[in-house]
Amino acid sequence: MRLAITNRGSSLLSCLLLGLSLTACPFGSAELRRGDDLAAKGLWRQASAAYAAALEKDPRDAAAQSRLAEAERQLAAELAREVEPALNLGELARADGLFLEAEALDAGSPALAPLRPRLARAHLDQVIVATGAGELDRAFHAADRAADLTPDDPEAVSVLSAARHAYSDELSREAQRHLREGRPGNALVSLLRLEEVAPGENDVVARIFDARLAAREANGYATELQVSAGGAARRRVAVELVRTLGALEDNATCEGLELVRVALEGPGASLRLAVENYAVLSQRKTRTEQKRYVAGSRRVPNPAKAEAAEAVTLGQAKLEAAVAEYKAALGKVSEREIGFAEAPPESDTEQLRQALSDARQTASGARQAAEAAAKELGLARRRLADTPKMIDQAIEKEVELEIADVTRRAELEVRIAAKDLETGELAIPSTILRAEASTEDSTHRALPRAQIEADPLVFPKTDEELEQTILDQMSRQISERVLGLCQAHNEKIIEAPLQLSAGAPREERTEAWVKAILRSKKPIPPEAETFFTTEWTLSDLHRLRD
Secondary structure: OHHHHHHHHHHHHHHHHHOOOOOOOOOOOHHHHHHHHHHHOOOHHHHHHHHHHHHHHOOOOHHHHHHHHHHHHHHHHHHHHHHHHHHHOOOHHHHHHHHHHHHHHOOOOOOOOOHHHHHHHHHHHHHHHHHHOOOHHHHHHHHHHHHHHOOOOHHHHHHHHHHHHHHHHHHHHHHHHHHHOOOHHHHHHHHHHHHHHOOOOOOHHHHHHHHHHHHHHHOOEEEEEEEEEOOHHHHHHHHHHHHHHHHOHHHHHOOOEEOOEOOOOOOEEEEEEEEEEEEEEEEEEEEEEEEEEEEEEEEEEOHHHHHHHHHHHHHHHHHHHHHHHHHHHHHHHHHHHHHHHOOOOOOOHHHHHHHHHHHHHHHHHHHHHHHHHHHHHHHHHHHHHHOOOEEEEEEEEEEEEEEEEEEEEEEEEEEEEEEEOOOOOOEEEEEEEEEEEEEEEEEEOOEHHHOEOOEOOOOOOOHHHHHHHHHHHHHHHHHHHHHHHHHHHHHHHHHHHHHOOOOOOHHHHHHHHHHHHHHOOOOOOHHHHHHHHHHHOOOOHHHHOO
8 A cells, every 4th residue: 555655656746846737647648657757756868758759659648748848858957967067077078968968958948058158168278279289170170169159259259260261271281282192082072171161262162073073083984995997897887886885875874984985094994896797788588479460351151141031030930830829819719709608508607707718818918929929020030131141251360479588687796805904803805796687678570461560679777777776786785894894893992991991091091982982873881971970070971972
């Protein structure tokens, strides 16, 4: 029972500290109750985390929002109380970190105001120490921090102006020295820092552009191109091949690669091309087809006349049969009429009357059939009269047509070999590459007697188009191989700064990293970010590539 009272007392105490109603505190999520317990113990950092977790579950929880805000104010006050002891111990970096964290939690905390001039004075003292040691970069950052803490302090503003001027002069001289000594990567980094320190510095943007261009040129990947070809046609094709290689857009897939640029030393590749075969040939295959044509006509009996006469004969026979059937039906009617008239009184008159009716109906159907047969015979006789006895019949003959299927084919064979000029460790062994393209059409001569016109050869592609097709094919094959060499070389360049020891000169490591970043399209590795942040205070490395 005592334990229950103690827990309830802790919850109520946290409610009092947080300024909340007593009736609301014992309720809420597990995270909220855990935050209350931690707040009651004065563990404000852990309480803030618990309240933040409660808000993640329910962002609209007003109780969690207000308690988190109060916990962060309490934590900010706690951190502010630790700043002065850290300064007294000479731990400026720790004191500054505590102040910044407290400021992020509660910028309006009254505990921070008296600490600003105290921290600013400590940083101004560091400016004097760093300037005396010749560490102008550290002096600038200390002055910048002092001015940030007390922007209205004339002394801090004046010291920052002097430190900025001294550091920007040093960066400018440093960039010029790096360029003179052949380290464009270091010069580029120095100028980027100069742009951050003194954005209004004259010509700094133009100087960055020039330094980046110099770094790219120093880290390009050109080819020392040697071309050989015998014969006028092969020489012409070799010239066109070089032109096509230079126009390939795929070159951009390997940073710095220019397939057609003369280079005598690395980085780059020695590329040898030999046009060993170039020809445009025609292949012909013949085949024959039988074609029918009309050679004339002759008069022949019209088979339709005989068919019409036969139809008349059949119509006459059909009519005669229909008439005979009609006459027989009439005789049956007469017989029934006499039987009905002469029937004795005791006869079944109804039966006799029905028999007479049936006979008359049969006779009516026979009459209609005879009339239809007569009409059909009349039509057959008119058709017979309209059908001519003789007609013209076409005289058809066959002729054998010879057709030629012609294929126009362009062929190109080039021997290539390449080696890396810089390391000598990478190479493309001597290889023959082949490319071909073709177009087809059919042709045959004219046959006037058969009214067949000539079909001349009209290829879908001209010889010039075939040649350009194989040049494109060959250029891409060569490009793929040189790109592979370039990419393999780039991989080695990217590995180079990682293999440098931490004790290597900063200039050497900087040049290696700039070279790797410019040559690679991969994401900038974290090791590079760490190096430039630590050694140069340069965080946005993408500016190296822009």
